[in-house]
Amino acid sequence: MQSLQEKASEWSGVDSADAFAIDSTNLFQKLGLQAFINLSTNFYTRVYDDEEEEWFRSIFANSKKEEAIQNQYEFFVQRMGGPPLYSQRKGHPALIGRHRPFPVTHRAAERWLHHMQNALDSTPEIDPESKVIMMNFLRHTAFFLVAGDELKNPKSTSPV
Numbered sequence: 001m002q003s004l005q006e007k008a009s010e011w012s013g014v015d016s017a018d019a020f021a022i023d024s025t026n027l028f029q030k031l032g033l034q035a036f037i038n039l040s041t042n043f044y045t046r047v048y049d050d051e052e053e054e055w056f057r058s059i060f061a062n063s064k065k066e067e068a069i070q071n072q073y074e075f076f077v078q079r080m081g082g083p084p085l086y087s088q089r090k091g092h093p094a095l096i097g098r099h100r101p102f103p104v105t106h107r108a109a110e111r112w113l114h115h116m117q118n119a120l121d122s123t124p125e126i127d128p129e130s131k132v133i134m135m136n137f138l139r140h141t142a143f144f145l146v147a148g149d150e151l152k153n154p155k156s157t158s159p160v
């Protein structure tokens with residue numbers, strides 16, 4: 001059986017070496033805290049304003065925008081070489097478990113990545129090379145979460 005990581009690589013088109021290139025360079029040191037705050041603010045502004053794809057925006061209906069921004073940038077900071085801001089406040093990220101209430105489908109991952117690509121493109125504090133490194137990690141992780149989401153409804157299980 002394919003592991004979640006293998007599914008993530010196949011579906012995202014990003015192999016593990018490219019996804020985890022974030023561990024060979026310290027993006028937090030390079031970019032600084034404000035770049036991460038700006039990126040997550042930019043991203044969630046796009047998500048909460050998504051009028052073209054209302055179904056996507058509705059996934060975030062029970063989350064407060066300001067909290068979602070903080071959750072995301074604190075996680076990115078700690079995952080990309082900075083202090084463990086997220087875990088100090090909330091514990092282990094356990095991303096699959098924390099996404100369990102939400103429908104993290106292939107389509108949702110593509111919409112999430114669409115907003116993230118646009119957010120990166122309009123965050124001038126992040127240089128082009130760092131954007132590529134970040135996007136490879138984010139794309140792989142998005143599909144890792146899709147693979148985790150499918151564990152909720154294993155297709156092989158027969159209905160009872």
Ligand code: HEM
Nearest residue numbers: 059060063068071072075098102104108109112138141142
């Ligand atoms: C694939 C599509 C995705 C969907 C539909 C999705 C959806 C959501 C939603 C609805 C929340 C709740 C907002 C909040 O209260 O913080 C959330 C939280 C979060 N997401 Fe995602 N997400 C996706 C991908 C990702 C990816 C790729 C990452 C990391 C690389 C990520 C990291 C996080 C983190 C750290 C939180 C905060 C969790 C918490 O503290 O409860 N998400 N996501």
